[in-house]
Each structure stands twice: as structure tokens, then as C-alpha cells.
Amino acid sequence: GESVGLHLPTLSVQEGDNSIINCAYSNSASDYFIWYKQESGKGPQFIIDIRSNMDKRQGQRVTVLLNKTVKHLSLQIAATQPGDSAVYFCAENFWGSSGGYNKLIFGAGTRLAVHP
Template sequence: GESVGLHLPTLSVQEGDNSIINCAYSNSASDYFIWYKQESGKGPQFIIDIRSNMDKRQGQRVTVLLNKTVKHLSLQIAATQPGDSAVYFCAENFGGNTGKLIFGQGTTLQVKP
């Protein structure tokens, strides 16, 4: 069925440490994956995306890894800062012309000073 899930509802890390947020997806036909950050009272903010023909993509302090064999997606945040505290969602696009993104339930990242 359609589902995108996150392994942990809450992740607590120390400021300066690296964070890893995981996501499992179910549709092997999905060709595009996105990570969003959502702060309280705001809309989701685009962080980074990756297409299914890639295994890794890096941005500024963030890296997304895609393992199609086990249908797993992860977001790595380097040197986590208090401003990184938010809910993080992964989403998948089933491909083709549909605009439908399937979102996971979200992982809350708490950064301790």
C-alpha cells in the first residue's frame, strides 16, 4: 500500500553532534524523494531532494542517502544547531505525471544546548 514511514517519532541530539533521521518507503516505483523541515506554526520548508537514479546527494550541512534495495531513505545533518529543531518529513513521488507526494508521519528533532 501507500506508506512512507519514519523509524523514530522523536530524536534528541546534543548541539554540535550529527543527526540521522531515517525513513522507510514502500513503493519501489517511486522515482523522487524529498525531505522537508517544519517548524511550529509554519509550512514545510524544502531541505533537499534526490532522484531514484542517485544514491547520495549533499547540500549545505545536509546529506540524503537512498538505498533502493531496502527502500530506505535517510537525512544526515552535520553539526546540528538549535535552529535545526523541528519536525522532519520525508515524502515520495510515485512518478509519472502525478503530483501526489506521499508523506511520512514525521520525526521531531530536539537539539539540546
């Protein structure tokens, strides 16, 4: 079935280190992917997105890498800070009914814990 999964449910890092969160997706036809950050008691917050015609995209302290050959995404966070502690989701965009609507397919998430 359709799924977006994550390899590591929990990632612990030291403040200042770089973090890498990985994600596998199942639909080879997917053309758009998004990373979200969700803090306790809040909704998912958009971090960065990437389209399938790219293999890398950079934002402020974050980089997303896309490997379509193995259907793999990663989110790299540079100089991780305590405020980065949250659950991170990758989401795969799915187009339904000949493009009449789109939905996001989320994995279970990876919890990032940043220690001082």
C-alpha cells in the same frame, strides 16, 4: 497501501553533534524523494531532494542517502544547531494517471530536539 514511514518519532541530540533521521518507503517504483523541515506554525520547508538514479546527494550541512534495495532514505545533518529543531518529513513522489499528476506521500514525521 502506499505509505512513507519513519522509524523514530523523536530524536534528541546535543548541539554540535551529527543527526541522522531515517525513513522507509513502500513504492519501489518511486523515482523522486524529498526531505522537508516543518517548524511550529509553519508549512513544510524544502531541504533537499534526490532522484532514484542517485544514492547520495549533499547540500549545505545536509546529506541524503537513498538505498533502493531496502527502500530506505536517511537525512544526515552535520553539526546540528538549535535552529534545526523541528519536525522532519520524508516524502515520496507518486505519479498518477499515467503521469498526468503527481502527489507527495508523507510519513508521520520525526521530531528533532537539539539541546545546548
